[in-house]
Amino acid sequence: MTTTEEAAAAEQAAMAGGMPAWPRLEITYLPVASIAEHPKNPRKSLPKVDEMAASLQSNGFLQPVVVIPMAAALEALADELAAGGVGIQAGPGLEYVVVIGHRRMAAAERINCVEVPAIIRPDLRSAMQVARTFIVENLQRVDLDPIEEANGLAELAATGLSQREIAQQCGFSQPYVSKRLALLRIPEGAQTAVSKGKVKLADAVKLAALPPEVQEEAFFDWVDTQPWDDVELGEVIEETERKIAAAKQLEANRQQAVDDGVELIGSPEEVFGRNHWDHRLYNDQQIAKARTAGTLRAHATARQVEYYSTIPRESVSTGRSAWASEQEKAKQVKKAAKNREPALQQLAGQPIAAEQMAAEVAAAVVNGNAGHADALKAARRWLPADRFPQPEREHEFGDPVYAWRDAIGQPDQLWVAWVMTIASTEQWLRNPHMPWGQRQAVHVQRLIDTAGYEPTDWETEQLHRIRREATEAAARGDDKAVSA
Numbered sequence: 001m002t003t004t005e006e007a008a009a010a011e012q013a014a015m016a017g018g019m020p021a022w023p024r025l026e027i028t029y030l031p032v033a034s035i036a037e038h039p040k041n042p043r044k045s046l047p048k049v050d051e052m053a054a055s056l057q058s059n060g061f062l063q064p065v066v067v068i069p070m071a072a073a074l075e076a077l078a079d080e081l082a083a084g085g086v087g088i089q090a091g092p093g094l095e096y097v098v099v100i101g102h103r104r105m106a107a108a109e110r111i112n113c114v115e116v117p118a119i120i121r122p123d124l125r126s127a128m129q130v131a132r133t134f135i136v137e138n139l140q141r142v143d144l145d146p147i148e149e150a151n152g153l154a155e156l157a158a159t160g161l162s163q164r165e166i167a168q169q170c171g172f173s174q175p176y177v178s179k180r181l182a183l184l185r186i187p188e189g190a191q192t193a194v195s196k197g198k199v200k201l202a203d204a205v206k207l208a209a210l211p212p213e214v215q216e217e218a219f220f221d222w223v224d225t226q227p228w229d230d231v232e233l234g235e236v237i238e239e240t241e242r243k244i245a246a247a248k249q250l251e252a253n254r255q256q257a258v259d260d261g262v263e264l265i266g267s268p269e270e271v272f273g274r275n276h277w278d279h280r281l282y283n284d285q286q287i288a289k290a291r292t293a294g295t296l297r298a299h300a301t302a303r304q305v306e307y308y309s310t311i312p313r314e315s316v317s318t319g320r321s322a323w324a325s326e327q328e329k330a331k332q333v334k335k336a337a338k339n340r341e342p343a344l345q346q347l348a349g350q351p352i353a354a355e356q357m358a359a360e361v362a363a364a365v366v367n368g369n370a371g372h373a374d375a376l377k378a379a380r381r382w383l384p385a386d387r388f389p390q391p392e393r394e395h396e397f398g399d400p401v402y403a404w405r406d407a408i409g410q411p412d413q414l415w416v417a418w419v420m421t422i423a424s425t426e427q428w429l430r431n432p433h434m435p436w437g438q439r440q441a442v443h444v445q446r447l448i449d450t451a452g453y454e455p456t457d458w459e460t461e462q463l464h465r466i467r468r469e470a471t472e473a474a475a476r477g478d479d480k481a482v483s484a
Helices: 003-015 049-059 070-076 078-083 102-110 127-140 146-158 163-170 174-185 188-195 201-209 212-225 233-259 268-272 284-293 322-348 354-366 373-382 400-406 410-429 438-451 457-475
Strands: 027-031 065-069 096-100 115-120 296-300 305-309
Touching: 049 102, 065 070, 070 096, 096 102, 096 127, 102 115, 146 163, 146 174, 146 188, 163 174, 174 188, 174 201, 188 201, 188 212, 201 212, 201 233, 212 233, 233 296, 233 305, 268 305, 284 296, 284 305, 322 373, 322 410, 322 438, 322 457, 354 410, 373 400, 373 410, 410 438, 438 457
Parallel strands: 065 115
Antiparallel strands: 027 115, 065 096, 296 305
């Protein structure tokens, strides 16, 4: 059997999971000048060559290098050499190409060694065999950086191996191989940052998961923050993911309106002017009426489809203009807000079980109802002053609310966060332009049940309306939540 046939048989045995009959290995001494570098070495830099050179001077070679005959290297790289993809060092006396031991060769040249101990492996004739040898040998010695390792794995993939086969050959898991290969999809600048340790590997994998057209934008958004802000690339990626999700939802909402046969409009304020709220429709009855009249329009946002009428809506109960109706509503909203204040203070001062508070806070955050600055001010106003006193130390920006926030101990932070979610719903109720829905009704009912609150006549009307609409929706088999 020829050497080439032996190599092929060994390769087939390895792929079949058997134990190949590896060729007998013998150490010989070769002239340094007869050994060329291999152009496909996945390591782009050779670390600690000076230390290796010092070790060779003190201790000599502890391990031989591994080389293949120049003819075998030319055979393995024939296609790439023909295409101009790689170049191989050539010259008088160069008879071998190093496969394992590039750093030792560099150290030997540095101290002017004439010969090096070597093992000649003519059986390593295929590009796949050489690539696998590179990767396994380097991993067993000095770790490759993630990008160098990814390039080595890509060389294996280029030989026709699947990710599963690469994992089996190299002793990795298939997800490990997949994540490493994904790094080669990120922008070149990001790859360099990974190699230099400036970007966390986990963040680089997240970057690779972004659509190609936004990867570079996200990376350079992060670059623009350096070195002034201590911002991780992962934070920028998360913000980019939120923008992508918002853009997708906006497009879905626009399509929903189109599919529903409703004409889309741009900014309601630009279309209807400063009194655009007079044109806003809040419930199914208003939307149905405008549709019948041919005045229905839709404005899509990332959160929802907002419906408007080209003519101002009128008060259902009195027939007065929408403007007059809104003025009356604003008065009732203001009166009810003042009426609820003592009950809110009582509710805030009686924390519920930690598990329930955590669940309510989590739901508020997920649904975008957590609030912040105004909710924080309300929490400071409602919570008991003896438990949450105003600190004497001022905040760096002179804001007493933030000084109060910074003084909150960790055991009480969940309590404060829970009160802030209550405040967020309360803020909705205090905006005369916002509709009442189930969440607002539950909020008022909680004040009635836990703080003995007596709602105003206007609030009672809203509660009755929401209950009636919910009952009617249930009778129709419509499980959609009442929105107004």
